[in-house]
Amino acid sequence: MTSENSQKRLLEKILSSKEFSHSKIYQTYLTYLVEAACSGKELKETTIAIEVFGKDARFNPAEDTIVRSHTYTLRKKLESYYYNEGKEDKYRLKIPKGHYETTFVPVSDTYHPKTLFLKILRNFPLLIIAALCVLLGLLWKQQKDLETELRCYHITGKDDPIWGEYLQSNLPVLIAVGDHFLFNEYSEKYRQTITIRDPSINSMDEFQSLFPDERVVPSPEPYFPYHSIWSIPPVLSLLYSVHVNPILRKSTDLNPQILDEYNIIFLGSIKTLYTLKHTVFIKSHFHYEISPHKVIYSPPDTLGTQIFETTLHSRGPNEDLVLALKLPGPNKNAVFIIASYHSLGAPEIANYLASPSRRADFERRFREKFGEMPKYFEALFRVTGIDKTAFHTEILIFNKIHSDDSADIS
Template identity: 25%
Template sequence: MINAKLTTTQKQEIVTKIRESNTFKKASTSNALLQYLNEATLKGVNLKESVIDIEFFGSKEVSDKNNPRVRVNIYNLRKKIAQYYENEGKDDVWHLTIDKGQYEVRFFKKQLSKQLVKRIKWVHIIPYVALVITLFALIFTNTSPKTPTIWKSIINKEKPTNLFIGDHFGIAGNTITGGVGWTRDFNINSVNEFYELLEKKPQLKVSQKPANYTYTTRMAALATQQFERLFQHYNQDLPIRFSTLTSISEIKEGNAIYAGPIKNNNQFIHFFNEGNPYFEIKNNKLYFHNHTERKDTIFNLKTTEINEEYAIVSRYAGIENTEHFVFFSDHDIGVSATSELFTNLDSIEKFTNTHLKDKSHFTALFKVKGQNRTNTDIKLEMAVGF
């Protein structure tokens, strides 16, 4: 690879071609972010997380702290660029890249050494190339890892899968100590709910406003690590999104994994209730009913204990022929423990053989205990296939 000298117009043509590709057509954020980064690079902007957060995402607060929203979207953009060059752009001579740790767009040109090309006698080497390709195909066929039944159609190349992290909506303004800061109210989980509150309490308009960022707990990082590791094992991408910044249409784009709390009133609770014939989450309770062999039961999901809680894991049919795999709990230990359990190949096989048999969907309830937000014990309370 060598560095390329291109005109501003030529660079924009390369960016436009990528943005209009099938890889980028449905990735609206990555599409717009690529255009912004290219323009900023051409202008000589000193790109860093805080600058991108303010100029692209519209943040009104200047901060030098790490910004997970910027990092996640840059990470997804790099994956999309790599995906483009692996498929539609595999024959492109000019490439662009965003180096790790940097945010500027860099262009380069791939080319073979001319002397090497002249020395190659293709007629002589074609039979050997064909032989090598055949051997690699045989090796790959025999050694490619088999996807566990429980993850089939979630981990595949035919339909994309997104990981949705359960984050928390916040309010910026006066705090109970008289200062100014970020506040979490579990009764307010979206911008719409916030403005509904202002209609009831208009006096808050002068002191409160929607915060420019949300937050996640430790479970988000731990669960993401587990799922990313599993998908990498099968050479699959796993784009990451935040639940408060996600619309129904984005969830419908493909298969979905949700990992996070119940108390943020996320959209996957509705899909869980629609997709489960025997379970329903309502008012911080899990209702089990209408089963032909088991009695109706109600589980209280809300607890004041931080060292013990219920965790729900469910695989059910989503909308428009998609699949959902959700991991619910209110504190860190539940989601952390179950995401670890269902990404361990031995645990997956044992659970499948014991509880699923010929069923493709299920809901399982676990009681998880822990210390300092770290799980120390996990016990299966019930598992129902359907």
């Protein structure tokens, strides 16, 4: 601790510096603070305002910040002084933040600017090595965090036994989304054109065969039922996880001429298969009826058939039949069909087949019967649940299909 005389000499040196010599108010304020500290006087903001800045007893610190603002500036001026003219001083005058008592603090040689610079320069190689170690540690942690995050998005590999042809395809992948057939007709009753959806009519040919004398126009706007839309996300996630960007089309846009140009995935209602229904009838052992909801399975080399039916959709307990067919296309391409009668089934089976963990039992059954998970197959599922929420999935039929269009009995 310095004596009072030493403090006065140090104060005079500061006051005569360039930083303070032209600022009478800060000379006065600093002198006041140092003398108060020497005399042991307790300082408050109100006391300083009255005795230094000429305020009266009505001074309110909450409304007037003159003391705090001048104290802030005084600290900055002291910092500037010790950075320039006072950098060689052995003692430094400090005004702690939040207080007004001044103290003279001895300066250790360890923190002298020149000494500190020389020490840093001398240890520069060590500092570089330490910085590189920290940087490498941060990069390693970032890499591990990224790998952990990517594992959340990685669903399967390109050699997936069910989706392999689509994940490493030389052909573009086309997702055909089932859309209902709608038609427009001018209504005399409403005196405007109305859009009509008749569940028993699923193409222009069917309409004309039932009502040959009526004049209607197909609606230019598509309508996608629930089971088409909510079957898409798991399949897109699967494809995007290996950077395959599919083309999306309405099922009404498909025609026989393009069936050999893509690896095709159909998602949606059985009623919206349209062109692809011929592929189902020719390439698989399934046939289906729209009304009533009926799937007929006719394996080769047998006289019998198996018939599976489901009721109409309700908002309560529901069951649905879902065809899952991976069939050989006309040009060594693949046609994958996931189609159901109601909105319950197709989204559930799309999720089921896109998840390696969920479909483990499905693959196990094929391997037990055929010794492998075949490239092409046909399967029928029954899905039960409430409204659109599935609770149980049952495999009714599973069968291997050869690329030469023959099939094994299951």
